[in-house]
Amino acid sequence: MRNGVKFILSASLLALTTPVSAQNAPDHPAVTVGGQTYTPRSILARNMGTTEDQTTALGPFHIIGNIYYVGTRTLSSYLLVTPQGNILIDSTYERNVPTIAKSVAKLGFKFSDIKILLGNHAHADHQEGDALVKQMTGAQVVAMEADIPALQFITPEGKQHPIDRIINDGDKVTLGGATLTAHLTAGHTRGCTTWTTTATENGKTYNVLIGCSLRAPAVIPPGTRDAFERTFKYIRTLPCDVQLGDHGAQFGLLEKYARLKAGGPNPFIDPKSCFHEADVEEAMFKALLVEQQRS
Ligand SMILES: [Zn+2]
Secondary structure, three states: OHHHHHHHHHHHHHHHHOOOOHHHOOOOOOEEEOOEEEOHHHHHHHHHOOHHHHHOEOOOEEEEOOEEEOOEOOOOOEEEEEOOEEEEEOOOOHHHHHHHHHHHHHOOOOHHHEEEEEOOOOOHHHHOOHHHHHHHHOOEEEEEHHHHHHHOOOOHHHOOOOOOEEEOOOOEEEEOOEEEEEEEOOOOOOOOEEEEEEEEEOOEEEEEEEEOOOOOOOOOOHHHHHHHHHHHHHHOOOOOOEEEEOOHHHHOHHHHHHHHHHOOOOOOOOHHHOOHHHHHHHHHHHHHHHHHHHO
């Protein structure tokens, strides 16, 4: 019996750390939000893109204030620059770490100046590269406590996942005048973390929200259901002028980047769109629950 429980726990943690391919995701239910129809399959396809999208650098470019984009076309990675060293959010897949390092260098910063590494959530497409970033920079790796069991399953080529500081809901990370607040927005993983900070542009200060994934699994266990219900309520209480996230499709990255390059007002300052992704994912969550109760 104990072994059985252990097996189920390990299997579910493994499922949490193994990226799901879009083809395996169901094409039902369908929900329409803002005139666009989504299925679990289309959401996953939109998030991940092709293998090339996952590994091809986008930019790098300046988003706002001290925040830069250093990720790939579909897997986000952010550099926060401070006078006392820099913060990296999301190493993504280990194979992307050299690409991220190149992007950091292209912007004129040193990869070795990364002092702190933060994560969005304990899935390989966002945090598999943590051990390599730690090796290359010596950065302090910060982990939300509830995500630690899942992080410990992320061991690329046998490398243990590094953890130097354990945080919980509401804890702050500070460096060189920059402060990021960690918000536990569980559901997608147990320690799914939404980060908030502020950024200044043209003398105005904006609230930046780097949201955790809100994508529900095809089958929603009771504990996960409770977590998502709290998260969908909580997320909307956070201050937000600039929405960022772990996959570009959640916040119109490619389209906003194209507008940014064209000039004009910063397209990333867009408070109206801050919770659009929450609307999409909450509609899907509810539709999945209805389907689950029927079967
Ligand atoms: Zn994920």
